Amino acid sequence: MGATEADPFAIFHTPPPNETAGERAAREATEAEQKRVSDQIDEQLKAEKLALKKQKYIVRVLLLGQSESGKSTTLKNFRMKYARDAWEAERLSWRSVIQLNVIRSIITIVETLQAEMDGEPLELAVPGSPLVTGHVPLTPSLESPGPSTFDYDPLSKEGASPAIASFTYRDRAGSISADAPGLSRTNSLSRQKAPLSTLLTGKHQLLKLRLGPLRRVEKDLQRLLGASAVEEQDGAAHAYGPLSLELESQALVGRRSTQEFGVVRLQEALERGVAKRASMLAMSQHGHGTSREGTPPPGSPDVGVDDATEVIASCLEDMKTLWTDEVVRVILRKRKLRLEDSAGFFLDDLDRIAKRDYEPSDDDVVRARLRTMGVQEYRIEFENKDTTLFSGGIGGDAGKEWILYDVGGSRTVRHAWIPYFDNVQAIIFLAPVSCFDERLAEDSRVNRLEDSFLLWRHVCGSKLLASSTMILFLNKCDILKKKLKAGIMVKKYMPSYGDRPNDVGHVVKYLKQKFIESLKENSPAQRSSYFYPTSVVDTKATSATISAVKDSIIRDYLKTADFV
Numbered sequence: 310m311g312a313t314e315a316d317p318f319a320i321f322h323t324p325p326p327n328e329t330a331g332e333r334a335a336r337e338a339t340e341a342e343q344k345r346v347s348d349q350i351d352e353q354l355k356a357e358k359l360a361l362k363k364q365k366y367i368v369r370v371l372l373l374g375q376s377e378s379g380k381s382t383t384l385k386n387f388r389m390k391y392a393r394d395a396w397e398a399e400r401l402s403w404r405s406v407i408q409l410n411v412i413r414s415i416i417t418i419v420e421t422l423q424a425e426m427d428g429e430p431l432e433l434a435v436p437g438s439p440l441v442t443g444h445v446p447l448t449p450s451l452e453s454p455g456p457s458t459f460d461y462d463p464l465s466k467e468g469a470s471p472a473i474a475s476f477t478y479r480d481r482a483g484s485i486s487a488d489a490p491g492l493s494r495t496n497s498l499s500r501q502k503a504p505l506s507t508l509l510t511g512k513h514q515l516l517k518l519r520l521g522p523l524r525r526v527e528k529d530l531q532r533l534l535g536a537s538a539v540e541e542q543d544g545a546a547h548a549y550g551p552l553s554l555e556l557e558s559q560a561l562v563g564r565r566s567t568q569e570f571g572v573v574r575l576q577e578a579l580e581r582g583v584a585k586r587a588s589m590l591a592m593s594q595h596g597h598g599t600s601r602e603g604t605p606p607p608g609s610p611d612v613g614v615d616d617a618t619e620v621i622a623s624c625l626e627d628m629k630t631l632w633t634d635e636v637v638r639v640i641l642r643k644r645k646l647r648l649e650d651s652a653g654f655f656l657d658d659l660d661r662i663a664k665r666d667y668e669p670s671d672d673d674v675v676r677a678r679l680r681t682m683g684v685q686e687y688r689i690e691f692e693n694k695d696t697t698l699f700s701g702g703i704g705g706d707a708g709k710e711w712i713l714y715d716v717g718g719s720r721t722v723r724h725a726w727i728p729y730f731d732n733v734q735a736i737i738f739l740a741p742v743s744c745f746d747e748r749l750a751e752d753s754r755v756n757r758l759e760d761s762f763l764l765w766r767h768v769c770g771s772k773l774l775a776s777s778t779m780i781l782f783l784n785k786c787d788i789l790k791k792k793l794k795a796g797i798m799v800k801k802y803m804p805s806y807g808d809r810p811n812d813v814g815h816v817v818k819y820l821k822q823k824f825i826e827s828l829k830e831n832s833p834a835q836r837s838s839y840f841y842p843t844s845v846v847d848t849k850a851t852s853a854t855i856s857a858v859k860d861s862i863i864r865d866y867l868k869t870a871d872f873v
């Protein structure tokens with residue numbers, strides 16, 4: 310502390326009576342320097358104390374759930390609503406991801422046509438035994454060992470693999486095929502007897518040729534983002550344990566191995582993408598590249614059009630022709646590819662996206678798909694206007710600063726979750742309820758809904774998370790609605806559903822009840838829990854949900870936090 314009039318030690322600083330002007334100036338300079346250093350230390354201490362206090366009052370929220378359950382999409386909703394500046398600043402950098410999504414869809418179509426031309430057989434799902442019910446297993450060894458020998462660990466690298474008995478097919482997104490009940494093909498093309506490959510003409514060959522440059526652009530964009538291609542592999546079969554729900558396996562749709570792109574550190578990838586793109590653009594403008602000048606979008610940092618955007622724009626008409634071609638559609642249906650329901654689907658928006666001045670909208674960013682491979686950490690600082698809970702409450706700013714952790718959901722990366730289980734205020738668990746008739750991409754023996762249940766049970770039972778608030782999003786209700794409307798019967802896959810009405814309201818209510826029962830049975834202690842039916846790609850509806858979720862988490866936090 311510097312000397313003041315009230316300072317009892319001021320006597321020690323009183324200048325000597327016979328001080329010369331020079332001595333006085335030197336003394337005052339020394340005192341000023343001492344005061345500066347002292348003030349600096351005070352500031353430092355204050356900042357450290359504040360940081361410590363803030364650290365203590367940080368709310369940690371973990372997003373959990375299987376792959377493609379909607380964790381990253383939920384996080385995007387949070388950031389869009391509560392970290393608007395960062396969201397706006399980042400939006401343009403999602404263009405590369407969306408372009409990559411578009412190209413992947415086109416290449417998937419081209420490869421499917423090629424498979425048809427080559428007469429490749431349709432992919433078969435792995436045969437197994439029924440999941441639960443009275444059906445006779447194919448091999449005695451696959452019979453359920455019963456509740457006492459439950460050994461499935463959804464957090465382990467391997468996990469177990471309840472087997473299924475069917476030789477059916479499924480698209481790369483795991484969506485129901487067009488041949489499912491209610492979706493039968495009416496197109497006369499699809500009923501024709503001759504091999505479909507005979508309908509592929511010179512036009513299709515030409516399209517394939519003209520769209521060839523997209524393969525190079527895909528590689529360029531992948532490099533730009535530092536994204537790795539992830540090919541899902543079927544896991545090995547293991548013993549399967551008791552099941553929380555009866556799930557009938559017979560008509561599960563099969564799953565092709567998928568190729569997706571993923572990144573370990575998303576934010577770095579996006580930043581790197583923008584920086585590299587700018588430097589490539591600069592090079593191209595100095596005559597080292599193939600880019601052409603274009604009209605810069607308003608507010609865009611680009612002054613021209615980069616190579617990837619240029620190639621995509623020049624392929625617009627061919628991409629549209631391919632996507633809208635009747636023969637192509639029939640072949641996609643035959644090969645059970647419903648791109649419309651798959652992650653990162655943008656082919657209906659080509660006119661807007663394959664443009665030289667394309668800038669992603671909020672909705673585009675929310676729908677863009679890049680698989681999470683590492684653990685992503687995002688900070689959000691809530692403001693007083695975001696909730697009434699902060700005003701005048703104990704703890705001052707407590708509860709305002711959050712860290713949201715987004716993890717990869719596939720089985721091979723779940724072991725990385727555990728270190729983040731410490732000191733977590735809340736879990737937001739994403740369970741896609743539309744996937745009652747789907748299997749895991751990483752293990753086609755496992756029903757996706759089953760995997761979600763087992764994972765939920767495991768998370769609820771974790772002692773490390775015993776006091777964490779549990780929030781469940783029964784997600785992808787929009788897709789569930791579509792499937793039920795198409796006539797797909799839940800009871801066919803889940804006999805325990807019985808004769809309840811086959812509509813979204815009843816299905817969601819039934820599943821919610823199952824999740825609640827599991828929470829009660831497995832939680833080590835009493836805890837707060839909240840359940841929401843969601844479609845997190847619907848940003849408007851999700852905005853209201855996350856606002857309620859935020860208030861619940863803060864309220865629980867303020868109730869339990871130690872402010873002493």
Ligand SMILES: Nc1nc2c(ncn2[C@@H]2O[C@H](COP(=O)(O)OP(=O)(O)OP(=O)(O)O)[C@@H](O)[C@H]2O)c(=O)[nH]1
Nearest residue numbers: 376377378379380381382652653681718785844845
């Ligand atoms: N129609 C629909 N699509 C959804 C919904 N939630 C997520 N999606 C889509 O599903 C895909 C996967 O969502 P993500 O949020 O990336 O899934 P994730 O849980 O982060 O997956 P990993 O990173 O692999 O663990 C994306 O293309 C989303 O746009 C939903 O409620 N409805």
Ligand SMILES: [Mg+2]
Nearest residue numbers: 380381680681
């Ligand atoms: Mg993710």
